[in-house]
Amino acid sequence: GYWYPSETGGPDRIIATHRLPAGQVNRTAFAFLHSLPAPHREWGPQVWQAMKAWPALPGAAPQGGKGRPAGKPTLSRPQPATGMRTNIVHQIKGDEADGVLLLLPDPGSVQRWATADPATDEVLRVWYVAVTRARRLAAIAVPEDETDALARLLTERQVPVRVV
Structure with missing residues (x-):
C-alpha cells in the first residue's frame, strides 16, 4: 500500500x-x-x-x-505447539508436508494458471513448488467466483477435486 x-x-x-x-x-x-x-x-x-x-x-x-x-x-501470547506449521513457499523447497494450503487471492489466478507459460512465469513455478510439497492433500484457496474454473482445470488434468 x-x-x-x-x-x-x-x-x-x-x-x-x-x-x-x-x-x-x-x-x-x-x-x-x-x-x-x-x-x-x-x-x-x-x-x-x-x-x-x-x-x-x-x-x-x-x-x-x-x-x-x-x-x-x-x-x-505463546501457544502450545499443535503440530502445524506455516511457511512461505521459498522456505519449503525440498521439504514435504502432509497437507499444503496455497492461497491465490488475486482475481485471474486460475486463468493465469491455465494459460501462462511456466518457462517464463516465475509465479507459476512458485505455485508448482507449493502444491508439489503435499504428500496427501493440496488445498487451493481462490476467490469464490473462480472455484468452478479451477475445478474444471484440475478435473481436465485428472486431478481429484473437492470444492468446499
Whole structure:
C-alpha cells in the first residue's frame, strides 16, 4: 500500500503490472521484514520510518502517508505447539508436508494458471513448488467466483477435486 498506493490487488498483480522480477520483489520484501524489530507497543511508528527509508522497487510511487501502518500491533501470547506449521513457499523447497494450503487471492489466478507459460512465469513455478510439497492433500484457496474454473482445470488434468 505504501510503495504502490494506486494499485489494487496483491503482490502478483503489482509484479505483473510493473514487470518486476518476482525474485527481486521477494528478496526485497524478505530483507525489509527481516530488518524490522519484533512487534511491541510502539512498533507502528518504527515500521513507518523503516518504510520511508527503504530503497523503493522500480515503479514505486509512495504518496505521503498512504499505506502507513495504523493502530497497535496485536501481541499474541505463546501457544502450545499443535503440530502445524506455516511457511512461505521459498522456505519449503525440498521439504514435504502432509497437507499444503496455497492461497491465490488475486482475481485471474486460475486463468493465469491455465494459460501462462511456466518457462517464463516465475509465479507459476512458485505455485508448482507449493502444491508439489503435499504428500496427501493440496488445498487451493481462490476467490469464490473462480472455484468452478479451477475445478474444471484440475478435473481436465485428472486431478481429484473437492470444492468446499
